[in-house]
Amino acid sequence: MAGDPFSTDLLQDRASIVAPRLLGAYLVVGERSGRIVEVEAYEGSNDGASHAAGGPTPRNELMFSDAGYLYVYKIYGIHWCANIVTGDHSKPGAVLIRAVEPVDGLEAMWNDRPKAKQVEDLGSGPGKLCAALAISGDDNGAKATRSPGPDPEFDRSRVQVRTGSKPERISTGPRIGISKAIDLQWRFGESGSTFMSRPRL
DNA sequence: TACCCGATTTACT
């Protein structure tokens, strides 16, 4: 079950370093929540596949801001994809949430994902989990993790990351759907999870 | 202002 707020401090480093830390954490949106079982890391100028590779633009500016914010973008004009910003101005980056295991609000998820045939279909992909958790462009810039001291921005955020149960074992592989930097093993998943997108790790 | 293309999902052959 969802526990304490996820600490922003755990994300203050390169995306490829901190990405696995989000595995097992809960992504909470109102009454709905899911346990993160698969993520991908995207960094800056050293990562050709990243939106941030070419420097800041209106669309990706969040990746250059402080860790803990939600970066939501639309892909192929159809689906939303949710990322958690990592690092800082000198280390831009974000972690793409690729799959969640549905935990709370299953009924609402089925409602928003009428095409799903089984529970495993609800959140087994970046676009799928956004639909299941009702995340959209409106949530871009939400503060998803808690920073030291009072953090009212986090407290009133509709999207929150909370601590959960860490995976027993983590598998890695090349990132999905990219054409550059395909050699990097920056996809991380809970070994053997049936809630992961395909191909499974 | 035009053109290109993508960190995907789903339906159909």
Add this chain to the structure above:
DNA sequence: GTAAATCGGGTAT
């Protein structure tokens, strides 16, 4: 296995 759906940022006119 292959293709369509559909939008807006980025780069070039």
